[in-house]
Amino acid sequence: MAHKKIRVRWWIFVLMSSFAMMSYIQRQSVAVAADHIMPALHLTQMQIAWLNASFTAAYAIAQLPGGLLGQRLGGRWTYVLVGVVGLLATLATPVLPMLLAGGTLFIGLLVSQATLGLSQGPVFPVFAVVAEKWFPPRRWALVNGAVSSFMNLGGAITPVFIVVLTEHFGWQGALLWVGVPVFLLTVFWAWYGRDTPREHPSVTADERAEVIEDGGQPPPMTLRRLAGIIGNRDIALLTASYCAMNYAFYLISFWSFLYLVQVRHFSGLESGLVGALPWVGAGIGAGIGGGLADWLAERFGARWGYRLVPMLSLPTAGLLLLLTTHVATPYAAVAALSLAFLAVELNEGPYWAAAMRVARVDTGAATGVLNTGANLGGLVSQPIVGLLSGAGLWSGAFFSGAVFAILAGVAWLWIDADRQKTLA
DSSP states (O other), X not given: OOOOOOOHHHHHHHHHHHHHHHHHHHHHHHHHHHHHHHHHHTOOHHHHXXXXXXXXXXXXXXXXXXXXXXXXXXXXXXXXXXXXXHHHHHHHHHHGGGTOOHHHHHHHHHHHHHHHHHHHTTHHHHHHHHHHHHSOGGGHHHXXXXXXXXXXXXXXXXXXXXXXXHHHXXXXXXXXXXXXXXXXXXXXXXXXXXXXXGGOTTOOHHHHHTSOOOSSOOOOOOHHHHHHHHHOHHHHHHHHHHHHHHHHHHHHHHHHHHHHHHTSOOOHHHHHHHHHHHHHHHXXXXXXXXXXXXXXXXXXXXXXXXXXXXXXXXXXXXXXXXXXXXXXXXXXXXXXXXXXXXXXXXXXXXXXXXHHHHHGGGHHHHHHXXXXXXXHHHHHHHHHHHHHHHTTOHHHXXXXXXXXXXXXXXXGGXXXXXXXXXXX
C-alpha cells in the first residue's frame, strides 16, 4: 500500500501556527516576568498594567491594517515582516534597562511593547487570509480553532520557559532567549511559505482540486467597500461579541499568573507549572471547539452550527470565573481558571469561521475588524483589572470578566453566518 503524502497545506498550517505560538510567548513574557521586573526596575503593578495596555492598544490598532496588508501583500512576506519587527521589539525590552533609567526607561518600555503589538497585529487576520486559500470551507472552523490551540500552547509554555530561564539567566537573559526561535522560524518561513497552493512547487493537482481557488487577488479595497465590511450587520455583531469575550480572555491570559502568585501563593517552578495549566485548558478548548463547530455547521447549517458552542460555553466560562475566587484551596482555583479558559477558547473557531463565511474574498479585512474588537476588549480590561487587582480586589476583577463572557454568548442570538455580505 502506497504511503499517503502529507498535504502541503498542513505544513503551511504548522508554520503559521508556530508564528501564533511564538507571538504568545513574546507577548506573555513580560507578564510572567513581572514579579521580577517590578522590583528590579522599580515599577508598580499599575505600570505593568500600562505596559500590557500599550501592547494591547497597538495590537488592536494594527488588526485592520494588518488584515488589509495581508490581503494585498499575501501571507508569505507579511509573516516575514511580523517576525523581523517582533524580534527587534522583543529584544528591546531586556536591552533598554542597560541604556536608560527612570521615566525615560518606562517610556522606552511602553514603546517597545507597542512596537511588539504593531508587529503582531497581522498574525491572525493573515492566517485567515491564507487559510481561505489553502483549506476548504468545511475546515475553516477547525483550522482557526487549531491555530488558537498553538497560540495557547505558547501561553502554556511561557510560564515554565520564563521561570526556568530566569532562574539561570535572570529575567533579561530569559527574554533575550525568546528571540532565538523567532529568528529561526522567520528564516524558515521566508524559504518555504507561499500565499496560495498554485505558487508552491510541492503541491499536487489533487491537493489543488480540494480547495477553492479564485484565480487571483481580491478586488482593490476602496473606502466604500471597507465601510460595507465594517457596517455589515453580522460582522459588527461578531466584533461586539468577540470584544466582550476577549475581556475575559485578556483577564485570564495576562493576569491569572500574577493572581496565582499573589493570592494563592504559588512560587518558583511550581508557579510556572500551575501557571501553564489554564493555557493547557485553553489549547484543548480551542482545538475541540473548532472541530465541533464544523461538525455542527455541516448538520444544522452555519447559522445554528456556529451559534450553539458560544451560547452554551461562554455563560459557563462566566460562572467558572466567579467560582475561581471562592474556592478554598489553591489547586481548586487553578482548576476553575483552567476550565474557564477552556470554555472561553472553545469559541475561537466559530468566531473566525463565521467571519470568513460572511466575508469570503474580503476575509483579511473582515477578520481584521473582528480582531480589532477583540483587542478593544483587552484594552478595556487592562486598566480595570490592574486597578482592581492592585487594590487587592481580585473578586471584582473576576466578576467583571464573568459579566462580559455572558454578554458575549447572548449576542450570538442575532448573528447569522449563513448570510454572506453583498460586495460593494
